Amino acid sequence: MESYLPILVFVVVAILFVAAALIAARLFRRIGSGSLDRQPYECGNEPESFAHDHQFSIRYYLIAVLFVVFDVETIFLFPWAVMFDRLALFGFIEMMVFLAILVVGYIYVWNRGALNWA
């Protein structure tokens, strides 16, 4: 698996580059004064509440779940797409059945209004 080694080398080089940039900035940066500017930024006001105490809309969760399901679907599409010419018509029909099942789910989600934001 030697052909994958360059990627590892690239990752190492990239990390070294980021480290070098941060170290350079560390050497030359201005040392700050007060502690006021180290508060969470809130347009110059005193922070009202702890950021993490806020709740998020459940829709963000729903989007993430739907993404996971459809992403799992795409992993089956990958081998199918690159082997398409060798799988021929039979492979095409198989995938159409698979996609049809998922489209049913997609239509269900759409009708339930889960894709609406607001």
Next chain:
Amino acid sequence: MEIGVFLLFALLAVTSALVVVVHRNPVYSVMSLVVTLVSTAVLFVMLGAPFLAALQVLVYTGAILVLFLFVIMLLNIERETQRTNGGWFKKLAALISAAIFVAIVGSISLQAYTGRFLEALTPESVAIEPLARELFSTYLLPFEIIGLLLLAAVVGATVLARKQDAVSPEKER
């Protein structure tokens, strides 16, 4: 060279897996799990299964762990866990994990003892072409059933999320 890369990523995988279990902050646990999965992906590549490695990174770290992070942030788990200690629930979880661990190690050592291993997969058998051929012929039925399973997952997630929505209207965007 090869042994060095292996040792590095094997160590990384094990230590980060330990951090996942031990760390008090669940966000750190998820980030460690990212390291674990990427390291095992590198090990997959070394074993001659790059396709599997790429899919692992794409699906597990690129999708499933993002979902984990979302859930943690949505539920504010990081503060919850710091307050409660777990109690009996934690003990039960520990017991179950220990049982699974013993079962896995036991079955592997039993295999080693009797010398009857499952047939090992070769890099040739997990390449893209044979994998696709098997998936779309021998495993045709399981493949379509997975489609149904995914359909069930979509429906389940939607129903659960909607129920939540009805009980507590959203407070914040």
Next chain:
Amino acid sequence: MTQELITTLVKITLWLVVLLTTVPVMVWVERRASAFIQDRRGPNRVGPLGLVQPLADALKFIFKEDITPTAADRPLYLLAPLLAVLPALTTFALIPFGPDVVIDGRTVPLIVADVETGVLLLLALASLGVYSLVMAGYSSNNKYSLFGGIRASSQMISYELALTLAVLAALIPVGSFRLDEVVLYQQGTWLGFLPRWNVFPQFIGFMVFLIAAFAETNRVPFDLPEADSELVAGYHTEYSSMKFALFFMGEYMSMATLSALAATLYFGGWHLPGVRFSDTWYWALAQGFGILLMKVALFLLFFVWVRWSFPRFRFDQLMRLGWKVLLPVGIFNLVLVAAMTLAGWL
């Protein structure tokens, strides 16, 4: 072994140099072009035409005070900018930039990592970029950052599906994950003058890819994660100095990544019909790299043009476009391309 390591390092250095030049050039282009579009002058004091302005900006980044909020989660706060640059940079390992060349009797492919998983690995690496946004938002302990981070990540994952579907469709007639084979497939012409580029038969797929690419890079009209009027600067509100610069670099680099991917998948990559590649390796390298970079530059210019021409989407519009328009169109395009391939038209 050492010889190969040296070749690899040379190729990586080549990309690094190109990308690190692209970022300041793009900063200058963006500011001058925006000024041109809005009928202003733009930066014109530092050097002729303001050409030295990016250098001045870079120096400023180095000398600025680096503020870490006391409430921030330090390790993750430091990790986020690293994760912004790392995936964007390493994806270039999988972009081919020229034909195979012969150096001292050794055949060298002009791609950093010539692997069979090619574009799949590229997508996998790119998908790790989402952690930088979430981590920046989470660790800053600031409301704007947190909201920006959550918004950015859900936007990224929503459009990743459409992007993947478009890429898959482009791979069907080629039959390989290797991007160099995608380039080879697109060589030649139709009817003697029209290049055999994927963009013509797969125009729908290309549009899906392009729109998703704008959303993936958080560029206007999809810049909601850093919508200044409501979220200050989004997930990097609390970042300053070099750490902020790294986010900035990461953004421009992922623009370059997706531009290079678009050029390779839909516009023939490093190849141009009518260009005869030289037998001397450095000339062939210069030709391939030059053609690829020219295409990438056109895409980057397009990014800038769009930014100063369109207003920002609302979040519900963004989600609707991603899930209700691009996803079904992406699936339709996939089926269409598959059917066309089956009929033998591609």
